[in-house]
Amino acid sequence: MQTAPLPAELLDAILETASRYSTAELAAAAARLSEAYRKGLPPRLNSAVDRAAYLVTRLPATYAALRRAAAELPFQPGSWLDLGAGAGAAAWVAPCPVTLVDQNPGWPDFRPATRVHADLTKLPDLEPHDVVSIAYALNELTPTPRRWLIDEAWRLARRALVLVEPGTPEGFRHVVEARKQLIEAGAEIHAPCPHSAPCPLEGTDWCHFAVRVERTRLHRQLKGGTLGYEDEKFSYVVALRGGARPAEGRVLRHPEVQRNLIRLTVCAPERIEVQTVTRRDPRWRAARKVSWGDRWPVLPPPETSVPDED
Numbered sequence: 001m002q003t004a005p006l007p008a009e010l011l012d013a014i015l016e017t018a019s020r021y022s023t024a025e026l027a028a029a030a031a032r033l034s035e036a037y038r039k040g041l042p043p044r045l046n047s048a049v050d051r052a053a054y055l056v057t058r059l060p061a062t063y064a065a066l067r068r069a070a071a072e073l074p075f076q077p078g079s080w081l082d083l084g085a086g087a088g089a090a091a092w093v094a095p096c097p098v099t100l101v102d103q104n105p106g107w108p109d110f111r112p113a114t115r116v117h118a119d120l121t122k123l124p125d126l127e128p129h130d131v132v133s134i135a136y137a138l139n140e141l142t143p144t145p146r147r148w149l150i151d152e153a154w155r156l157a158r159r160a161l162v163l164v165e166p167g168t169p170e171g172f173r174h175v176v177e178a179r180k181q182l183i184e185a186g187a188e189i190h191a192p193c194p195h196s197a198p199c200p201l202e203g204t205d206w207c208h209f210a211v212r213v214e215r216t217r218l219h220r221q222l223k224g225g226t227l228g229y230e231d232e233k234f235s236y237v238v239a240l241r242g243g244a245r246p247a248e249g250r251v252l253r254h255p256e257v258q259r260n261l262i263r264l265t266v267c268a269p270e271r272i273e274v275q276t277v278t279r280r281d282p283r284w285r286a287a288r289k290v291s292w293g294d295r296w297p298v299l300p301p302p303e304t305s306v307p308d309e310d
C-alpha cells in the first residue's frame, strides 16, 4: 500500500503546536482520546492539549482519508463547505476556497479559510457550495440530528456531498444509512459503489478501505508504537447531483496475489464477486497494479468466468 504524504507545511504546523506541551502531557491526552474511541464516545477536545494530541495522532489520518475520498470527485470544485471541520483537514484537501464549520472555537487555522462557529444540529444560514463534506463527525451525533444534518448538507451541496467515517461496523452503518437517505433525496452515488442500488454488504459485512499514513516520531511516542506508518480504515460515500460515473467494479479487499494468479473481491453492479485473473489473462498487468479500494473492470474474460476456489 502506498503511503499518503502529509503536506510539509501541515506537518510543521502540527509539530509546532505540539511543541507547546511536554511529551508526558501529550501522551496523557492521547490516552484520553484513545479511551474515548475505544468506548465509542466522541473525544472531548475542549482543552488545548487534547486538541494538540488530536493533531499529532489523528489529523494526518483523517486528512488522508478525506483526501482519498475526495480524489473520486469527477470535477474541480470552486467552493467547499466542511461540516464538523475540527482542525481543518478539508482546507488541505480542497483545491478552492473553503468554509469550515465547527462548534469548538479552539481549533487552530493552519490554512486560510472562512471559519463559522456553529452547532451542526442547528446550522445558521449558509450559502450552497459546490462540495460539502462531513468527515469523522456524523458519529458524534445522535440519530435524529444526524438525519437532519445529512438533509441539510445535501441541500447545501450544489454538486457533491462527500461523507467519511471510521472504517468500523458503526462508521459503515452511518455511511450506508446516509447513502440510503441521499438516494431517496435523488442523489446519484458516484463512489465507491458501482451502483445506486441497495448495498449488498449491509447487515452482513462492512464496506471499508484503508490509506497508509506516515507516523512521526512524536506520534509513535504518544501511541507507544514502533511502526513508521499506520493504516487508517475508513468508510465513505461520494454522492452527486448529476453526472455520476460510478466504477464498473470496486476492489473490496487486499488482492490475494499468488505466483500465477491474482484473486480480487469486487463489488459489481449485481453482486459481490471473486474474480480470478491468471497470467494468461489480458488484465494480468492491471491486476498486479490494482489495490484495495481501486476501481476495477467487472467483466471477466470467458476462460476465468468461474472463480477457482482452491
Ligand SMILES: C[S@@+](CC[C@H](N)C(=O)[O-])C[C@H]1O[C@@H](n2cnc3c(N)ncnc32)[C@H](O)[C@@H]1O
Binding pocket: 045, 058, 059, 062, 063, 083, 084, 085, 086, 087, 088, 089, 101, 102, 103, 104, 118, 119, 120, 121, 134, 135, 136, 137, 140, 141
Ligand atoms: C473527530 S473530529 C473530526 C474533525 C475533522 N472533520 C477531521 O476529520 O479531522 C469531530 C469534530 O466534530 C465537531 N462536532 C461534533 N459535534 C458537533 C456539533 N453538534 N456541532 C458542531 N461541531 C460538532 C467537533 O467539535 C470536532 O471538531
